Amino acid sequence: MADTKDAAGLIAALRAARVVPVVRTRTQDSARTVIAWLRDAGLTVFEITMTIPGAPALIAELSSDPTLLIGAGTVPDAATAEACLAAGARFIVAPWVDPSLAPPCKAANAALLLGATTPTEVRAALQAGSDVVKIFPASSAGGPGHIKALASVFPGVAFCPTGGISPDDVASYIAAGSAFVGMGGALVDEARVLAGDRAAIEAVARKVRA
Secondary structure, X not given: OXXXXXXXXXXXXXXXXXXXXXXXXXXXXXXXXXXXXXXXXOOOEEEEEOOOOOHHHHHXXXXXXXXXXXXXXXXXXXXXXXXXXXXOOOEEEEOOOOHHHHHHHHHOOOEEEEEEOOHHHHHHHHHOOOOEEEEOOHHHHOHHHHHHHHHHHOOOOOEEEEOOOOHHHHHHHHHHOOOOEEEOOOOOOHHHHHOOOHHHHHHHHHHHHO
């Protein structure tokens, strides 16, 4: 894994990962289970969303493992960002533009991913201090074609499309100009976790890694 002591190193590590599992489960136990399965399949970068009960505590638990790179997702405000960073999160993600998230990330040498869909929103995210621009919802906004269009007017900007992305889509999104992608339900399927279907989840993980 790349040196993740600063935002540049973190972005390099995220690029290398290509796919970041977005863990959005109803319980911490489901999150722990699916992360363990995905880790065994070779994935080491995870976004823990604030919709999981007690998410900062889970981030602290996972961040104690130096082989994992843990970020916080759906972060609603600066106070929550500070709590997640104190717990060990190395990147902060929000599906909107919130300039208040930039100062705590800068202070912690963490990466910030603010959300956008349109060119105006992309520019606002960059001006707000975003290191990577999260394009959400990616599939319904136009998929890889939308990323290609944005990349043409924002050369050099790191984009992370998220929302409705399947394993079969990853190569197309990367080819269109994405730095990496976020993948939720297609990879972190809580129904399969609850059913104990480890083989199915690991098969998807192997597919995205390939």
